Amino acid sequence: xxxxxxxxxxxxxxxxxxxxxxxxxxxxxxxxxxxxxxxxxxxxxxxxxxxxxxxxxxxxxxxxxxxxxxxxxxxxxxxxxxxxxxxxxxxxxxxxxxxxxxxxxxxxxxxxxxxxxxxxxxxxxxxxxxxxxxxxxxxxxxxxxxxxxxxxxxxxxxxxxxxxxxxxxxxxxxxxxxxxxxxxxxxxxxxxxxxxxxxxxxxxxx
Ligand code: 5GP
Numbered sequence: 416x417x418x419x420x421x422x423x424x425x426x427x428x429x430x431x432x433x434x435x436x437x438x439x440x441x442x443x444x445x446x447x448x449x450x451x452x453x454x455x456x457x458x459x460x461x462x463x464x465x466x467x468x469x470x471x472x473x474x475x476x477x478x479x480x481x482x483x484x485x486x487x488x489x490x491x492x493x494x495x496x497x498x499x500x501x502x503x504x505x506x507x508x509x510x511x512x513x514x515x516x517x518x519x520x521x522x523x524x525x526x527x528x529x530x531x532x533x534x535x536x537x538x539x540x541x542x543x544x545x546x547x548x549x550x551x552x553x554x555x556x557x558x559x560x561x562x563x564x565x566x567x568x569x570x571x572x573x574x575x576x577x578x579x580x581x582x583x584x585x586x587x588x589x590x591x592x593x594x595x596x597x598x599x600x601x602x603x604x605x606x607x608x609x610x611x612x613x614x615x616x617x618x619x620x621x
Contacts, residue, residue: 420453420512421606422534423599424520424527427543428573430555432589433521436543439596441519444603453511453518458484461499474504492529494522497568501526512537517603524579539606541599542583546590548574 423440427433437454444452458474460481469475476484481500484490493502501523511518512534520530524542531538545551551573555566580586585602589595606612 419537420514420516420518422512422518422530422538423541423603424522424530424538425541425543426522426524426527428551428576429569430551431543431545433543435592436589436595437519437521439592440599443596443600444517451517453516455503455508455518455520457501457503459499459501491533492526494525496523524576528582539602540583541585541587541602542580543595544580544586544588546588
């Protein structure tokens with residue numbers, strides 16, 4: 416029997432496809448057992464993009480509202496990214512972990528490292544790399560929802576972020592959604608099978 420849930424903290428540059436890959440991982444896990452998986456919905460002060468809805472992709476907050484959440488201790492970790500706050504609401508995560516779920520996070524580098532410090536036994540950090548910088552730029556421009564200066568800011572941020580991949584436990588290159596999804600599912604499976612996560616040993620099997 417597994418002790419508790421698993422926190423899968425996934426970071427990588429904007430445009431690398433974290434959201435799409437995590438969506439595929441969530442679907443694959445839910446197809447075998449819908450109750451086994453949870454996804455943390457962050458709070459942010461950035462404005463909704465395209466069809467994004469409050470409470471689905473994010474909880475959209477004003478700066479004052481976000482700062483109140485921090486002051487009230489309702490945020491486990493938070494980070495500033497391109498001028499906006501992003502943070503993880505504490506209660507849903509604690510609940511999902513105690514229920515034994517695999518909880519998926521799309522989160523900044525500092526956010527992943529903070530989760531690892533907060534949940535040293537249960538958090539696993541994964542960095543997603545693009546196949547190349549050219550490919551990343553194409554994906555960022557192809558999204559078509561950002562102004563040119565925003566794309567430039569995200570690209571220079573991406574170059575800085577990639578130099579920090581070695582602070583993560585696992586590295587996955589997103590050559591295709593299927594391959595990156597498969598790699599993350601393999602990591603989850605191996606982490607679930609770790610000796611330290613199991614109560615029973617050969618000695619106490621009946
Ligand atoms: P986007 O604006 O593209 O949705 O997200 C920008 C960045 O914020 C991404 O790198 C995403 O991973 C990160 N992010 C989203 N939610 C959180 C969170 O709760 N905490 C932290 N630290 N980063 C987050």
